[in-house]
Amino acid sequence: MRSDPRIGYWISLGIAGLSGLWLLALWPFSEDMEAFFGMAVHAITFLAIFLLLTGLAVSRLFSGYVRIKSDLAAGRNVLARWHVDRGTWRQFAGPADAMNRSEKTSLLLMLYAFIAVICGGLALAIPKDWHIFGWIALGMAAVVTVAFLLGNRVYERQLVYRTGEIIIGRDGMSVDGVLHVWGNWLSWLEGAEVIERPVKMLIVAYSFWTRYGWQTVTARAPIIAGDIEQMHALARTLNEAAGRMPRRKRNGNRVRESASH
Numbered sequence: 180m181r182s183d184p185r186i187g188y189w190i191s192l193g194i195a196g197l198s199g200l201w202l203l204a205l206w207p208f209s210e211d212m213e214a215f216f217g218m219a220v221h222a223i224t225f226l227a228i229f230l231l232l233t234g235l236a237v238s239r240l241f242s243g244y245v246r247i248k249s250d251l252a253a254g255r256n257v258l259a260r261w262h263v264d265r266g267t268w269r270q271f272a273g274p275a276d277a278m279n280r281s282e283k284t285s286l287l288l289m290l291y292a293f294i295a296v297i298c299g300g301l302a303l304a305i306p307k308d309w310h311i312f313g314w315i316a317l318g319m320a321a322v323v324t325v326a327f328l329l330g331n332r333v334y335e336r337q338l339v340y341r342t343g344e345i346i347i348g349r350d351g352m353s354v355d356g357v358l359h360v361w362g363n364w365l366s367w368l369e370g371a372e373v374i375e376r377p378v379k380m381l382i383v384a385y386s387f388w389t390r391y392g393w394q395t396v397t398a399r400a401p402i403i404a405g406d407i408e409q410m411h412a413l414a415r416t417l418n419e420a421a422g423r424m425p426r427r428k429r430n431g432n433r434v435r436e437s438a439s440h
Contacts, residue, residue: 195233196234258417260345263343276334382397
């Protein structure tokens, strides 16, 4: 996350507040509102209930982001902190971008295969409607392709050098101003590792729940050449913390600290 989490916090809280005002207004003005909106008042009320609950949940999520970002900046619950210069960052950015693209491309191909199997199976089962399932497959493929391209664009922006400051905490990390959080509601740390090829970097994996299920994210940070042993110790500390975390669903996703790859 590169933007200020306080923005998301206040927006979600504002949505919840406006929805709550609608529900409160129903009590004294229900007849007037029904006369003005007609039967649509019931649909609006259901929507207001949904937005109220969602807004409160999302504001709680963002409040955790705000807290962890503040802790990192103030040095609270911080395990390590260092700076890299522009040259070190440039050496790191290219391989990091290539690794990210490789991971996302593998996922994209897996989604293409999933779409082909599902829609192809339906087309075989109902041959007369094969063209409908074909268009559905093309539409789904277009959506995931756009998501793939946007995801790569976002990551490229995150790799633009700003301050070069890296902060690793117990609940999250900040890599040149990009916030990653695992010590928050519905999120957890998977583990960490240090690699020395193609460049030295610290890799941290964490997961969080989405409406589609749990999702694992890989965060990368450049390492100063002389600090490699300290980075191995830091990775071991993070792996120990991941092992103590409740509510984990690993299925082989935990990253293990190693000397090199």
